[in-house]
Amino acid sequence: MSLKDQQLSERLGAAFEIEMTDEVRTRQLSAISGALLERPSEVLSSPSLLTHWRRRLAALVAATAIFAPAAxxxxxxxxxxxxxxxxxxxxxxxxxxxxxxMIIATHRIDEADRMHEMGFPLDKLEIVLIKADNAVMKVGDPEMLRSRLADVRERMGMDHAVEEMSESDLQRDRSPITDPHDPDAVTNHDSGDMMRDADTTTGDEGTRMGDTDSTDTRFGTNDYKSPSTSGTDDAETQSSSDSDGESSTGSDTTTATTMMDNTSSTTWDSGSDSSSHDRGDTSHDTGSGDDWSP
Amino acid sequence: MSTPPPDLDDIVDGIRERSDEAFSDLHRVMAGRLLTYANGMLRDRQAAEDSVQQAFVELARTAGSLRGDGTSLRSWLYRSVRFNCLDEVRRRKRHPELPTEVLPDAGLLDDDPDLGLDPELEAALDELSEQQRSIVMLKHVLGFSGDEIASILNTNRAAVYASAARAERRLKKLLTPVKSSIGAASQRVEDRP
Structure with missing residues (x-):
């Protein structure tokens, strides 16, 4: 046997129907009078379900707007x-x-360090190091950052490689050119000459990396492309630097030389036309290598 | 079944003007029924009283921008109490350690501890959704029509009917008719001062 509607109503009414005591009524009227004395709110907050959720949504949106960018x-x-x-x-x-x-320089150094630990290719590491170098120079070349950058370079073996390469180049520059048919000798007389001159400055790290404008030109926008892509771009950039002729600074070309020696990608090797450096590089047959032709 | 008071249309203008007298009349007409509704939702007299007071205070603050007639005003109050009850239920869920029992000095029913305590009914109501509980209370205790309930719950009449039918089937299945206890409880309600 089940309940009828009337029985259900009676049972519910008996259970929950209550009356307000005078004490409660007085207290509530007092609270209402107090609220009436307050300055009225301009908008009636309708207690609809939509409004209820709209409030929550507004709070969520506000919280998102505040915290999302921070996150x-x-x-x-x-x-x-x-x-x-x-x-x-x-x-x-x-x-x-x-x-x-100093935060930018610190971050670049940190990035280089981490990328080295994570096994990034040397060409990418070098790009970050150059950026770090620039950033260090921009903040006045503080000893703390400079020594930290040197530590990072040392761990990567970068400076070592640069020094070896530079010494090798210097020796070649000093050797007399006796055979005009010698392909190395020809190379020494083309655009590579300027690079040889520049290599003489590699002993001074600050000079080598100090030219902000030149490194910005080289790495500004095409830093992290794949080697095959960046090879073309960088070669073009190199070409434009070369077209500046005598205005190119020693630091420019030294940076390029550093990259040549420490990367196996086609990016810089092809641009350098560096057959005289005996790196077994075959990329100077590419179109980008032609940009270096006088 | 009781019917909603007919004189709310006369009160609503005074409410809009934030008249103390109009609010006093409104409270006299509406507070008892709102309290019953809140009590059915919360099953806690003191929390129900707080919900009702909060609804009136909120209305007092914002009455200047109230629109509509007496029916709108009544619906607004029930909706406000309903959401206050929902907030209270959520608060209890978040902080279950807080006391929910009726305090000793809470009011009228404390003199008669048996009144309002119906474990079987409370257990059956627990099986319903919040919306179904609202509909059951509004229909069976406060005597509202489907349209009126739809207005209060901000939904349509068909949804109210469907939801009411499901809730009633569920309750009737869970509850066994205990005529004697119903009669006794009804008698106690009638005997109240």
Whole structure:
């Protein structure tokens, strides 16, 4: 046997129907009078379900608007070049550099260190190192950052390689050119001459990396492309630097030489036309290598 | 079944003007029924009283921009109490350690501890959704029509009917008819001062 509607109503009414006591009524009227004395709210907050959820949605949107950018910035903090959030990190550090000018240099050095530990190719490491070098120079070349950068380079074996290469080039420059048919000798008389001159400055690291404009030109926008792509771009950039003729500084070409010696990619090797350096490079047959032709 | 008070249309203008007298009349007309509704939702007299007071205070603050007639005003109050009850239920879920029992000095029913305590009914109501509980209370205890309930719950009449039918089937299945206890409880309600 089941309940009828009337029985259900009676049972529910008996259980829950209550009356308000005078004491409660007085207390509530007092509270209402107090609310009436307050300055009225301008908008009636309709207690509809929609409004109820709209309030929550508004709170959620507000919270998202406040915390999402911060969350993205925090997430971008540990990114490396090539990561999706890396541009966010760059923007963030630009802003933070107003307060802490050394932050950009510190980040670049950290990135280079981490990329080295993660086994990134040397060409990419070198790009980050050059950026770090620039950043260190921009903040006045403080000893702390300079020595840290040197440590990182040393761990990578970069300086060692540069010094070896530079010494090798110097020896070639000093050797007399006796055979005009010698392909090495021909190479020494083309655009490579300027590079040889530049190599004499490699002993001074600050000079080598100090030219901000030149490195920006080389690495500004095409830093992290794949070797096959960046080879063309970089060769073009090199070509434009070369077309500047005598205005090219020693640091420019030294940077290029450094890259030549420490990368196996086609990017810089092809641009250098460096057959005289005995690296077994075959890439100077490529079109980009032609840019270096006088 | 009781019917909603007919004189709300006369009160609504005073409410809009935030008249103390109009609010007093409104409270006299509506507070008891709102309290019953809140009590059915919360099964806690003191929390129900707080929900009702909160609804009136909120109305007092915002009445200047109130639109519509007495029916709108009544619906607004029930909706406000309903959401206050829902907030209270959520608060209890978040903080289950907080006391939910009726306090000793809570009011009228404390003199008669048996009244309002129906474990079987409470267990059956627990099986319903919040919306179904609201509909059951509004229909069976407060005597509202399907249209009125739809207005209060901000839904349509068909949804109210469907939901009410499901809730009633469920309750009837769970509850066994205890005529004697119903009669006794009804008698106690009638005997109240």
């Amino acid at each position: 993205v910035a925090v997430a971008a903090e540990g990114t490396l070049p090539g990561d999706v959030l890396y541009p966010v990190k760059q923007i963030t550090e630009e802003v933070r550099s107003v307060v802490d000018p």
